[in-house]
Amino acid sequence: MTGREFFTARTVGEALVGFRPERRTAVEPVPLDGALGRVPAADVRADAPLPGFARSTVDGYAVRAADTYGASDGLPSYLDLAGAVRMGAAPTVTVTPGRCAAIPTGAVLPAGADAVVMVEYTAETMPGTVEVTRPVAPGSGVVQPDDDVAVGAVLVPAGRPLRAPDLGLLAAAGVTTVDVHARPRVAILSTGDEVVPSDTKELTVGQVRDATASALAGLIREAGGDPVYAGIVPDDEGALRSALTDALGAADLVVVSAGSSVGARDETAAAVSALGEVWCHGLALKPGKPTMLAECAGVPLIGLPGNPLSALVVFRLLGVPLVRRLAGCDRPPPAPRVRARLARDLPSAAGRLDVVQVTVTEDPDGTCRAEPLFGPSALLSVLARADGYLVVPEPATGLDAGTDVEVVLHA
Amino acid sequence: MTGREFFTARTVGEALVGFRPERRTAVEPVPLDGALGRVPAADVRADAPLPGFARSTVDGYAVRAADTYGASDGLPSYLDLAGAVRMGAAPTVTVTPGRCAAIPTGAVLPAGADAVVMVEYTAETMPGTVEVTRPVAPGSGVVQPDDDVAVGAVLVPAGRPLRAPDLGLLAAAGVTTVDVHARPRVAILSTGDEVVPSDTKELTVGQVRDATASALAGLIREAGGDPVYAGIVPDDEGALRSALTDALGAADLVVVSAGSSVGARDETAAAVSALGEVWCHGLALKPGKPTMLAECAGVPLIGLPGNPLSALVVFRLLGVPLVRRLAGCDRPPPAPRVRARLARDLPSAAGRLDVVQVTVTEDPDGTCRAEPLFGPSALLSVLARADGYLVVPEPATGLDAGTDVEVVLHA
Numbered sequence: 001m002t003g004r005e006f007f008t009a010r011t012v013g014e015a016l017v018g019f020r021p022e023r024r025t026a027v028e029p030v031p032l033d034g035a036l037g038r039v040p041a042a043d044v045r046a047d048a049p050l051p052g053f054a055r056s057t058v059d060g061y062a063v064r065a066a067d068t069y070g071a072s073d074g075l076p077s078y079l080d081l082a083g084a085v086r087m088g089a090a091p092t093v094t095v096t097p098g099r100c101a102a103i104p105t106g107a108v109l110p111a112g113a114d115a116v117v118m119v120e121y122t123a124e125t126m127p128g129t130v131e132v133t134r135p136v137a138p139g140s141g142v143v144q145p146d147d148d149v150a151v152g153a154v155l156v157p158a159g160r161p162l163r164a165p166d167l168g169l170l171a172a173a174g175v176t177t178v179d180v181h182a183r184p185r186v187a188i189l190s191t192g193d194e195v196v197p198s199d200t201k202e203l204t205v206g207q208v209r210d211a212t213a214s215a216l217a218g219l220i221r222e223a224g225g226d227p228v229y230a231g232i233v234p235d236d237e238g239a240l241r242s243a244l245t246d247a248l249g250a251a252d253l254v255v256v257s258a259g260s261s262v263g264a265r266d267e268t269a270a271a272v273s274a275l276g277e278v279w280c281h282g283l284a285l286k287p288g289k290p291t292m293l294a295e296c297a298g299v300p301l302i303g304l305p306g307n308p309l310s311a312l313v314v315f316r317l318l319g320v321p322l323v324r325r326l327a328g329c330d331r332p333p334p335a336p337r338v339r340a341r342l343a344r345d346l347p348s349a350a351g352r353l354d355v356v357q358v359t360v361t362e363d364p365d366g367t368c369r370a371e372p373l374f375g376p377s378a379l380l381s382v383l384a385r386a387d388g389y390l391v392v393p394e395p396a397t398g399l400d401a402g403t404d405v406e407v408v409l410h411a
Numbered sequence: 412m413t414g415r416e417f418f419t420a421r422t423v424g425e426a427l428v429g430f431r432p433e434r435r436t437a438v439e440p441v442p443l444d445g446a447l448g449r450v451p452a453a454d455v456r457a458d459a460p461l462p463g464f465a466r467s468t469v470d471g472y473a474v475r476a477a478d479t480y481g482a483s484d485g486l487p488s489y490l491d492l493a494g495a496v497r498m499g500a501a502p503t504v505t506v507t508p509g510r511c512a513a514i515p516t517g518a519v520l521p522a523g524a525d526a527v528v529m530v531e532y533t534a535e536t537m538p539g540t541v542e543v544t545r546p547v548a549p550g551s552g553v554v555q556p557d558d559d560v561a562v563g564a565v566l567v568p569a570g571r572p573l574r575a576p577d578l579g580l581l582a583a584a585g586v587t588t589v590d591v592h593a594r595p596r597v598a599i600l601s602t603g604d605e606v607v608p609s610d611t612k613e614l615t616v617g618q619v620r621d622a623t624a625s626a627l628a629g630l631i632r633e634a635g636g637d638p639v640y641a642g643i644v645p646d647d648e649g650a651l652r653s654a655l656t657d658a659l660g661a662a663d664l665v666v667v668s669a670g671s672s673v674g675a676r677d678e679t680a681a682a683v684s685a686l687g688e689v690w691c692h693g694l695a696l697k698p699g700k701p702t703m704l705a706e707c708a709g710v711p712l713i714g715l716p717g718n719p720l721s722a723l724v725v726f727r728l729l730g731v732p733l734v735r736r737l738a739g740c741d742r743p744p745p746a747p748r749v750r751a752r753l754a755r756d757l758p759s760a761a762g763r764l765d766v767v768q769v770t771v772t773e774d775p776d777g778t779c780r781a782e783p784l785f786g787p788s789a790l791l792s793v794l795a796r797a798d799g800y801l802v803v804p805e806p807a808t809g810l811d812a813g814t815d816v817e818v819v820l821h822a
Contacts (some may be wrong), residue, residue, distance in 0.1 A: 168626030213581025
């Protein structure tokens with residue numbers, strides 16, 4: 001029982017800023033209908049203006065604004081009705097001085113008109129004559145041909161995952177496919193003599209099913225990646241190095257879920273050191289201290305702590321941003337957060353980032369209360385029960401009950 | 412140009428509480444690997460305890476705690492090393508009084524031992540003899556067989572979408588498939604003489620591509636639903652009624668993206684009234700007033716306003732919760748939010764919920780600033796440019812610049 005560890009420890013902030021591999025996934029075209037959440041590789045620009053024609057924004061009458069000046073309830077302007085504009089078609093009517101045309105919301109402003117009076121401020125008291133009781137300015141009630149989008153304007157920017165309204169704007173512009181970064185392939189390599197596949201029906205004493213791999217696959221999918229199970233290898237440096245070599249050759253990111261014993265961790269560290277450059281071994285983070293970040297022939301690698309809860313905390317903090325960056329995402333979507341009052345004192349060591357799992361309950365007055373979940377960090381049930389986590393920053397030596405905290409919610 | 416509308420208006424709050432169709436989708440088994448975000452139809456319980464055996468949480472020595480009482484740096488306890496426990500296997504060693512066994516993190520506590528001393532508080536100064544310099548209490552350094560999960564305990568609850576850690580816990584328990592609600596099929600029916608499919612290359616004057624359907628499909632997917640395009644029908648009550656009947660027969664929810672003109676809205680209202688019960692027609696909401704909620708032979712229906720931005724605001728507020736509820740979700744995940752200071756005055760009418768699109772920028776001091784995006788509500792580009800929205804509640808008559816607001820972020 002030797003092998004006490006000497007960490008070249010870094011803070012989480014240092015890792016987020018300093019460990020930024022250059023690798024990006026290839027670019028591929030996807031149909032609009034499959035583009036939600038995907039990251040455009042380049043700005044997509046409009047090749048025509050939108051809406052493309054002067055369009056009424058109200059139901060009413062297309063007029064020459066000058067014909068309405070001075071109109072009031074007491075002294076309306078009287079205009080001759082020249083006809084009506086139909087939806088979806090070019091107008092067959094022209095508006096000349098003293099005349100108007102009926103127009104529905106969304107229809108094309110007819111030639112000669114420069115404004116639309118809302119139907120609420122009109123009355124058709126005699127057939128063919130429209131009373132207007134409010135003046136309108138030129139442009140009122142009208143969207144100009146390029147008000148929504150001008151030619152050459154950016155419809156959606158590179159680097160930000162596509163959201164539902166983006167898909168609408170692209171559809172409006174007739175864009176049917178988008179060039180996006182491929183989903184990063186993330187290899188999950190599990191290690192440990194005690195670890196068996198999750199579909200193992202009966203365990204013998206001392207075996208545990210691979211919980212971390214399934215949970216990691218979920219986080220990878222949420223981050224826009226494509227998880228690939230690279231198997232379970234025993235605590236043996238040769239076997240590990242061979243499995244790592246295979247995984248590195250087929251993935252954009254390799255995640256090693258290390259065995260929990262110090263021996264397993266040492267073997268992982270030795271195998272990784274032999275294959276690439278270790279950026280850090282050890283984080284000023286609890287849980288999650290025995291974390292390794294490395295780059296092997298251009299493929300980033302994260303060595304996670306052995307216990308599932310720690311592994312997931314680390315992957316959430318460091319792995320998720322990395323998966324996004326591999327997909328070209330430089331404007332990641334914000335994590336859901338809620339402000340809450342801390343329900344009890346929380347001790348913490350200075351110089352270390354503490355990630356504390358909490359439940360969040362809403363009090364009758366609408367404020368939220370965050371209750372820390374304590375327990376050995378090895379317990380997965382703690383994580384499954386938690387609504388989110390809060391972070392005690394490095395300089396703090398703990399938080400008092402009643403402190404206003406921000407809880408990052410488990411999506 | 413007749414047909415001014417008489418709304419039976421409701422507030423958004425009333426609609427969320429009062430319009431709650433009973434319909435739920437069928438239950439289907441899915442493999443664990445495809446279960447992220449799906450909603451379990453029933454609590455999933457453990458049929459065996461986890462971890463299932465007394466497990467060491469540290470690297471060290473398994474001991475009888477009583478053998479360590481009084482141990483200190485100056486006066487260590489000396490224990491005979493009886494052997495070592497291997498990872499993943501039943502121990503072959505037994506701990507009797509005065510003896511100990513080397514044990515790695517995660518291994519099985521051997522018979523006779525009731526605690527584990529961390530390696531940091533030991534020294535193997537002579538082969539076969541271990542010095543212990545700190546006393547441990549019974550249970551120290553050990554997770555009991557049912558500490559993580561007891562037999563019969565709920566692994567994941569019904570009604571809450573599965574998150575990544577849930578998948579880990581289910582994997583640990585050997586659960587390989589989960590019974591979840593099917594994804595609700597949501598039919599999107601677009602109407603309007605001016606609307607043409609989004610893949611239309613060249614538009615004639617007055618035509619617009621169907622932007623709303625593509626954006627709605629994105630929101631439906633985010634909510635866990637399965638969007639089905641039910642086509643575009645012209646502003647004709649007969650055609651609309653026929654298309655609605657088809658859509659209602661094949662979907663769990665029908666969304667009608669109405670034409671923008673008052674005529675199109677009237678025809679939608681008439682067609683829906685003929686097929687089912689209208690729960691409300693009109694919301695005290697801006698944008699989004701001309702919204703219709705109905706139920707037709709057990710299938711809920713949402714009639715959306717004609718302009719894309721309004722339609723998406725309404726669907727986000729009312730449609731997304733409805734899709735989730737159809738999938739059995741009674742504990743929806745929280746929307747991402749951020750607190751920000753309002754950058755300028757925001758007028759609003761009392762008695763109406765105002766949804767205002769904003770951009771959010773982070774100032775150097777870490778506080779966020781919400782800048783309202785103004786412009787005709789018909790502009791899709793406003794929504795695509797917005798980072799999120801804020802809500803001015805019904806009683807308020809506006810918000811002053813500098814007010815602390817909560818922005819719901821566009822995911």
